[in-house]
Amino acid sequence: MIKHLCAKAGCPNLVNKGERFCPEHSKAMIFCNYPGCSEKVFVTERYCAQHQPKRMFDSKRGNPNQRGYSSRWARVSKQYR
Ligand SMILES: [Zn+2]
Ligand SMILES: [Zn+2]
Numbered sequence: 001m002i003k004h005l006c007a008k009a010g011c012p013n014l015v016n017k018g019e020r021f022c023p024e025h026s027k028a029m030i031f032c033n034y035p036g037c038s039e040k041v042f043v044t045e046r047y048c049a050q051h052q053p054k055r056m057f058d059s060k061r062g063n064p065n066q067r068g069y070s071s072r073w074a075r076v077s078k079q080y081r
Pocket of ligand 1: 006011022023
C-alpha cells in the first residue's frame with residue numbers, strides 16, 4: 001500500500017493513497033457550503049476550489065474600466081449598490 005503525507009501543511013502523518021488527510025485532520029473536513037456540492041474542504045475554507053466566494057471571480061473579471069465600461073456606466077452602476 002502506497003502511503004503519502006497528510007495534505008494538511010506541516011502534518012507528518014502518513015495516509016493511504018486515495019485519502020488526503022490523516023484521521024486527525026479528516027475530522028476537520030466539512031462538505032463545501034455550496035448547495036448540492038459534495039466536495040470536502042477544510043472547516044476554515046468553507047468552499048471547494050470551484051465554489052470559492054465570489055470575491056475571487058470579481059478579481060478575475062477585473063474592475064469596470066478593464067471590462068470596457070465607460071466612466072458614466074461606472075457612476076450609474078454605483079447608484080444601484
Ligand atoms: Zn494530518
Ligand atoms: Zn463546492
